[in-house]
Amino acid sequence: MDDIPMAAEDGLWLRIDRATNVLGIVSVLWTATPVEPVALRRVLSERVVDPHPVFRHRPVLDGGWLPAGTWEEDPDFDLDRHLRVESLPPGRPDAALQERVGQLRSTPLDLSRPPWSVHLLQGHGEGSAVVVRAHHALADGVRMIRLLLALLDPLPGASADARPVATHGMDDVVADLLDGLRHPWRSLGAGLRLTVSALNTALDTVEILGWVNPRTAWTGPPGRDKTAAWSEEIPLDLLAGLAHEDGATVNDVCLALLGGAVARAHESELNGPTPSNLAWMVPVNLDPLEAGPPERLGNHFALVLVVLPLRGPFRARLAEVHARVERIRHSWEPALTHGLQQLIGRAPDPVAGAVSDHLANKAIGVVTNVPGPRTRMALAGAEVTGIVGWAPCSADQVLTACIVSYAGGVRIGFGVDRCRVGDARVLVSALREELAAVVRDHRPTHRSPATGSATTPARSTR
Template sequence: MSTPSTQPPAVEPLRPVDRAWLRMDTPENLMIITGVMYFEPAMDLATLRRVLETRLLRVRRFRQRVVDGPGGRACWQEDPAFDVGRHLRPLELPPPGDETALQSVVGELMAQPLPHDEPLWRFYLVERYKGGSVLISRLHHAIGDGVALMMVLLSLTDLEPRPGAETEDSPFSALMHDNHEVRHAAAERARDVLPEVIALMSRSRAAADRARAKLLLRLSADFGRLVARLPDPKTPFKGRLGVNKRVSWSQPVSLGDVRAIKNAVGGTVNDVLLTAMSGALRRYLQRRRHPVDGLNLRAAMPVSLRKLDQLADLGNRFGLVFVSLPVGIDDPRARLAELKRRTEALKGSLEAAIALGFLHGMGHAPRAIQRLVERIFGSKATAVMTNVPGPRQTLYLGGRAIRDLLFWVPQSGRLGMGISILSYDGRVRLGIATDERLIPDPHAIADCFHHELDAMLELARGS
């Protein structure tokens, strides 16, 4: 008879980039990706637990904690005391239990650190909300980037409401399989649900090949431009941060309306949404009586550098580009044209790859050097902004239809605002997360976003 092993579980060193994200936590800005999922009908905690045990926990990272490995190097290691009950918790909203109460709770959670002696994630289930349920997810950026975690989400879901599905594999469970051939077959299924994300990763590989060919010619020039940029101008969006956060989101917007604007005014869906967001920031600053003429504000935007054959690998494989938003332009058509010109200029840049290289180096550097680099790069932007094309069709979790999705990436350095744009099932939502001390009313920015889109839709109908 074999005896139980007394050896500690094997350790797996963190990649330098992931270690950099782990060390980036500060009380004012925690490096945690927060998501909100609304589904109906309502779900009970036991059903959701079965989904996680069957589908999520097969991914070892969600059973692992960070420990000090050989030579003091941060490593992943199986948590010997792992209990899913510590990570999935029931939550009740304060009265009256409406959207405002939900936003308040999400903001409060954003200010709470995850314990580093346990696996770096937490799920909270609000069982009763508007006839359905809400799942609030919190995952540390050290586990993975937005694309990786989108694949994790997809691996939990079904394409139809199958009874008892929570105890079976998802059609996308193989996305997290160790065998690349098995993952490839699942990736082909994912292409039908997330075609834009798959296309992006195909382009990422082609871009990487082109980058290698021109690296020596362009690297020094792009590096110089990135480092030499002046800090973003002082506005109400920048200043000394506090700990408390505020969260808001827009009402759902039809992607059909966004495409109608695109067809009439020009550009892409992405151009239209970023133009509306730039206009929303302009309107908000005007409400606070801050001058906006000629104003440009940079948004740090993640760019996936994940190759298609790395579809479901966890960890971080993205860089950043700094998009200059023409907040100072009043006319939406002129603002869109200028924004398109600026984003087109970035497409040939190696800026994202250089930023990823910086993150890799920060993971090796002493913590004091990492903090210095964070401050330098944090000064060059006003916000972190993501624009993610999500699933095109309704997905199901535990037999319930997922009706809405929202998420926010963390604001690194000294940034006080995170902006997320996510499309799902023919609609798009804007999410705003802000530092309470700087921007106590993020709902006002969401309102301004709607005003901008309405104005652009009116222009489109008059064309």
Template sequence: MRLDDTSTWMTYLNEGAQASAIMHVLFVDPRQADGVPDSSALLRGFVAERLAHHPCFQRRIVRSPGGLGSSHLVVDPGFDIADHVSVEALDPSLTWAGFCDRLVAIRHERLDPQRAPWHVMLLTGVPDGPGIRPGTMALVVRTEHAVMDGGASAAFVRALLAVSPLVPARPPTTDSGSGARALPLPPATVVAASSIAEMPRRALRFAASIGQARTRSGSGGAAVEGLEGRGPRAATDPAGSGHRFFVVTTSLRAMNEARAGIPGATVNDAVLALVGGALRRYLLEHATLPEVPLRSIVTVSTTGGTDGRERLIGNDFAMVIFPLRTDIEDPLERVAAIAGASGRIKTALADGPRLHGERAMQAIPPLFLPRALSLLGRLQRRRTPGTQAPAANAVLVNVPIGPGPLALGGAPVYRSLGVPFIEGLGVAHWVSTLGDDMTIGVLARSGSITDLDSYQGAFAQELAAMRAGASPAGN
């Protein structure tokens, strides 16, 4: 099974990444059902039954020889489900802050690239936290980003936890993996020949993407307020090696209220305004608020039409920079300004084939990818000498799990959250929704957000101001 160009590209990029997995955390109430799979053996059987038909269940990534062409997913003859499913009993004295630290530690554990690109861990004895029910368990689901983007990883979670299985179950494979039919790897010469045959297609795509990019840059286009020039430097830019994590809880209803009456505004616009307001409050209290609005990297799905089936593997997204409008004090005015900017950004993104720069990079044979990135970095430094201003100050990822319901062996899942990436940034935010419940998981470097309690309080204050429709005090 050949992976698409984006997935192949990310396979090679992720080699040097500290952690390249997408991480969902699902909170389960075991008191509402009997027979919850809370032991290693029971959980392995449950996972194997639910995921037996998923294309990644017993397959691993194999790169092309010499990095000349696409990566492939092949059946792993040594597959052992025990390598992918585990149960951990948390220390009864653990606090909610300690639990968040444990999630950060799991987030930094890399998935083994020689094994199937997923892992499921059940944490029992979750301590009291915001909206957490007594006796709660947490199911941590990690999937390799090179194989599954946010949408595909959410589909993986739904396949695992759907109340009604999405596909007919088949007998689970044994722990030794003997239930898998191992497909022999194609000879290296065959894969190499296939990779070489791909090169003309890649060359044509590269040339076309560069030509389209030149045409776009020459045709101008409407400027987006808040994105002109370089981004600002801020006290929240990358600093420190440690990481801290906390969770903001709200609802889809609250975000819909915040965008009500603002033409064209989306829930994502309201969340961006919330993050911008929280950063504004934090900087006003602890540092200096830059006059230029802070910016956030936002992941945007570029999936086109669908035939009604969920996409289970592959990457189909772009990373776009949005203004957070931290220069605007009133939260609803900030929503309106962000909505106007996002409309123009989305129009530019949809005008023709995806982002041409990304398409060009994907067309480069993976062997030459590190050199191409190094060259782009040198060219950027030459164009903007003497500046260390970042392209963005934060990141925001929105991966809805869906309306539900979801359950683990009959025990309902009542809350979901995600632990985001933070490579190269000081603070990252992951928005997760399950039904009406919404969480924002915030991961920050220790030197970027030095007072985590204050930043968490800034979210609460901004949420209250948005819902009241009143201007915040600011200082």
């Protein structure tokens, strides 16, 4: 099998990898019944390794001044080396799983082999848990999650309904220009959209260049140890009801809740002043939105800076989040930042490292939003009961958060640096308190489209 050329965009993630922030994408799912190792191995072989030969290759970077790299076939490739079967300690299965995920997030991937692994953890209650790790150089988070979902099958008697994976969409300047040229009567609307996008882009650029995250007790170089935890399932109807009242989106609601949770955790653990705003890096999908496995891997996404409010009433924070996200969505910031990522990927190591760290350190961390299947799915015949997954942090970032929807529910997960932030469960507890306070104060009702009956939001508990 021939070597595979490595795109500069992919090689960048290898060059900025470090022991204190391992650039691995980590996904976790758990099942109602045990997953058989032989069945999981067959699914991995048929749906991951065989269709995507890069999973048989290891990365090789040229040590020269200008970046270059290839994916070199591993002559000793053995799928069993990448699929590892373990047993969780008895008792408190969720805590044991979260502890193991934290350990895996702390562990560098072996770059002398294809940099990915699947850990089948037996003894998670009555079922199993599966942790998938892959280096960011193999694929971006959107493509890796699509690949993970491609391992799943509909339950017997159900139809597959996996919505496309994305975070935020963006305006298409080329489409607007072509629309105006082909249909002159639409040129006014296209011109207005282009003007709005240009103004928003200018505002976003000024904000990015000038933004410096306020210092907190979490600020500083991270350590090697990481922790991970996630919420119980939050009903999607609850979040949709909160969003509907203000003309916002479910994503806006989750980001507003996330900001409130960070503020609560910061105040309760540190007894110090909480800043009004903190910036996060948010991945934006640049691929056409399609369900199913990706046709190719590698990286094709943009990172945008989103400033989230932490203090103030929930409704005010929600309105602010919605306005900020809409401004980015109707701008060319994703296209510009993607172009900048490509330039950094082609720069010499000292320049690439310095610029990448400077931009990354404008944010406390990364937050992703992954819409998953709308119906229950199965992995190797075992029903999947929950999914979470994180993008990695880089430079001195200390917190990664994920918002993952699955089968009518949403989970919000946290991966944090133990040295700077501590135990991720503190953030989960703060999120639970924030959600309970919002429900208590607003109590939205949402009419279920399936039954036509009004439903009262339930509180998320651990």
